[in-house]
Each structure stands twice: as C-alpha cells, then as structure tokens.
Amino acid sequence: MSIQYDDPTLTGSYGVVGSFPKSFGYGVDVPDMEEVSSSADKPRILLMGLRRSGKSSIQKVVFHKMSPNETLFLESTNKIYKDDISSSSFVNFQIWDFPGQVDFFDPTFDSEMIFKGTGALIFVIDAQDDYVEALGRLHLTVSRAYKVNPDINFEVFIHKVDGLSDDHKIETQRDIHQRANDDLADAALEKLHLSFYLTSIYDHSIFEAFSKVVQKLIPQLPTLENLLNIFISHSGIEKAFLFDVVSKIYIATDSSPVDMQSYEICCDMIDVVIDVSCIYGLMEDGSGCAYDKESLAIIKLNNTTVLYLKEVTKFLALVCILREESFERKGLIEYNFHCFRKAIHEVFEVGASSQCVSTSRNNLTSLKYAAVNGSAI
Numbered sequence: 001m002s003i004q005y006d007d008p009t010l011t012g013s014y015g016v017v018g019s020f021p022k023s024f025g026y027g028v029d030v031p032d033m034e035e036v037s038s039s040a041d042k043p044r045i046l047l048m049g050l051r052r053s054g055k056s057s058i059q060k061v062v063f064h065k066m067s068p069n070e071t072l073f074l075e076s077t078n079k080i081y082k083d084d085i086s087s088s089s090f091v092n093f094q095i096w097d098f099p100g101q102v103d104f105f106d107p108t109f110d111s112e113m114i115f116k117g118t119g120a121l122i123f124v125i126d127a128q129d130d131y132v133e134a135l136g137r138l139h140l141t142v143s144r145a146y147k148v149n150p151d152i153n154f155e156v157f158i159h160k161v162d163g164l165s166d167d168h169k170i171e172t173q174r175d176i177h178q179r180a181n182d183d184l185a186d187a188a189l190e191k192l193h194l195s196f197y198l199t200s201i202y203d204h205s206i207f208e209a210f211s212k213v214v215q216k217l218i219p220q221l222p223t224l225e226n227l228l229n230i231f232i233s234h235s236g237i238e239k240a241f242l243f244d245v246v247s248k249i250y251i252a253t254d255s256s257p258v259d260m261q262s263y264e265i266c267c268d269m270i271d272v273v274i275d276v277s278c279i280y281g282l283m284e285d286g287s288g289c290a291y292d293k294e295s296l297a298i299i300k301l302n303n304t305t306v307l308y309l310k311e312v313t314k315f316l317a318l319v320c321i322l323r324e325e326s327f328e329r330k331g332l333i334e335y336n337f338h339c340f341r342k343a344i345h346e347v348f349e350v351g352a353s354s355q356c357v358s359t360s361r362n363n364l365t366s367l368k369y370a371a372v373n374g375s376a377i
C-alpha cells in the first residue's frame, strides 16, 4: 500500500510500538539470507554485565517491541538466553543474553566456544548504581574474551542515563572511560579497544547505540555509505538513513553527522507508516502485508522540511530528510532512488552468492544517477 500525508503533526513516541509483531509478513523480492546461511554462520552479539544492569530490557525493547515500562516486570535471567534475530537480510544475527553473574572459572563455561564465534560483546554498566564492581567485571570479561578472540568489537553501554543530569552523564562517561582504559593499560592490553555509548531504553539512544554496534558487523557498510552519499548529493537530500524496518536500527547512513533529532523523527515516521498500514492496510482477516514493494510515505512538516520513506528491500526502508524546495524535483529523486534501489539489490545478490564485495563496488560505481540539475552524469 502507499500512503501520502500532508502536514500531519508528529508527536514523538519513544520507541514504543505495540502493533508491529516480529512475525509480520513482508513482500518477497531479494534472496533471504536466512536461506543461504545457517545459524552457525550468523554473527553473534553477547550482552553481558552485572545483575539488573538492564541487559534483558535492552534486548526486549530493541528487538521485541516491549515498552520500556514493561521491563520493570522482567525476571532475572538464570541461563544464557539465545535469541535469533533474522529481521533483515543484513541484520541477521544471534543475541546471547547472559545471566548477571557469569562464573568464568566454572568448568561448564566454555569460553572458547562462546567467544570464538562472537562479533561484538556489549558490556552493560548501570550508571545509576555504584559502578566500581561493574568495572572490575568489565575488565575480567573483556580480557578473557580478547585472549580467545582479539577480533571481537568491545562495546560498553553506560546504561540507564535517563536518571542523570547532562553534566553528570558526561562526567560518568569520562570517569568510566578513564578507569576502564587504565585497567587495560595496567594489564598491558592497550590494543584492546573499548567503545562507549550513553544509553537508555526510555529514549532513542539505545536504538542509536545498537545501530552503531550492528553497522560494525556489516562487511558491506562502506559500499552502502558510498551509495547513500552519491544518492543524496545528486538529489538535493540533506540526510538519508537505511533502516531495518522491524528493529528501527539504521544499518547505514550518509557521511554527514547524525543528530539525534533527525534519527528520532525518522524512527517516528516508520512507526506512523507501519501503524497506519497495520490498522488500515491489512485485510479484515489480518492477511496481507503491512510493508511491501509499494510502501511509500511523504510527510511535509510545518518547518519546510519533507520526510520521504520508500521500500528498498523487504526488510529495509530508505528514510530521507530534505527541504521542501528540493522536493519540487520529485521526478529526479524518484529516478535516483530507482538507481539506488537497484544498487542495493546488487549488494544483496552479491552477498547471497558469496562473491567478493569489491566486485559489486566496481559494478555499482558504473551505475548512472541523474544530477540535481537534471542531466545524467
């Protein structure tokens, strides 16, 4: 279905969507990576940290559309919970949620098996609590994992920052960063790189942080960014995100800086489109697709900004922000979008047939876009 809006008033709904079940049907068009890769090949993301730091809440809010308030009633995790996320061809991985107190010295804890196939280890620190113990645990965890697999991306979520003032947030991040790196230097592990994020399930920061974690696991990322840069520069677009529609993780964006407000409004647009489509687009018996090849939405805001959403693959949507005057060249944008979409499909096809990404990059650079002035380049 396609939806066109004019001048709606958008109100922010912080990552809370109830009407978008994970099993919801998509149209089929590109090869499903699930079919070509077994779960053993899927990149694995580990969620670790002390008890009650917020690990299960993060997983439930980002990937299962749980509302943040409902996480208050989550029970403690007692064993490793493996969640298969196959919401998108690119974002096709497993998340392993660990119980709070992992005993690395327990003979049943097979660190070789766990860390060998891991792409990213997210260590969650509760910023509202005293974090001295958490820092000790962080050091033990990352040093252990690094010995088994030095290629893991180590990501530290300084979590629950909704309870902190802006100054306190910065100070906490600085302190945690300093202490964690000092501990690594003392252990002669300077090469082990930690990335830090301030997160909360009560706003979009958790989605943004997860987006960055996932992007590092996508080998085609430079190609995608390149395509987005070419697309926006030839279409007069200010910012473009390639979103995984189900999770609202953006798997790539152009190289201009991301500001939180732009990301939030694009997330809100996805919510609006999918909610309206689920309510009015499905058959009475619930059959049909809420998101398919025809999915398209244009929202004109009252500040001369236009939001533009269009289906790219059955899992991905392009969401752009542009000025009203640039939108006057709608035909040009549509033509360039057509080229962009074709290129993305090539990336998928190359990935699916396990060919080298550089081959696709060579092919893609030869794709023709129309320039803003309308002439083909």
Ligand SMILES: Nc1nc2c(ncn2[C@@H]2O[C@H](COP(=O)(O)OP(=O)(O)OP(=O)(O)O)[C@@H](O)[C@H]2O)c(=O)[nH]1
Pocket: 049, 050, 051, 052, 053, 054, 055, 056, 057, 058, 068, 070, 071, 072, 073, 074, 075, 076, 077, 078, 098, 099, 100, 101, 159, 160, 161, 162, 163, 199, 200, 201, 202
């Ligand atoms: N204020 C605030 N509370 C949060 C946030 N994330 C999680 N919580 C709360 O933290 C508590 C613990 O969350 P869990 O997700 O169960 O923590 P966990 O790390 O999985 O705990 P274990 O399973 O015991 O290891 C819950 O009451 C959540 O509502 C956040 O971003 N902000």
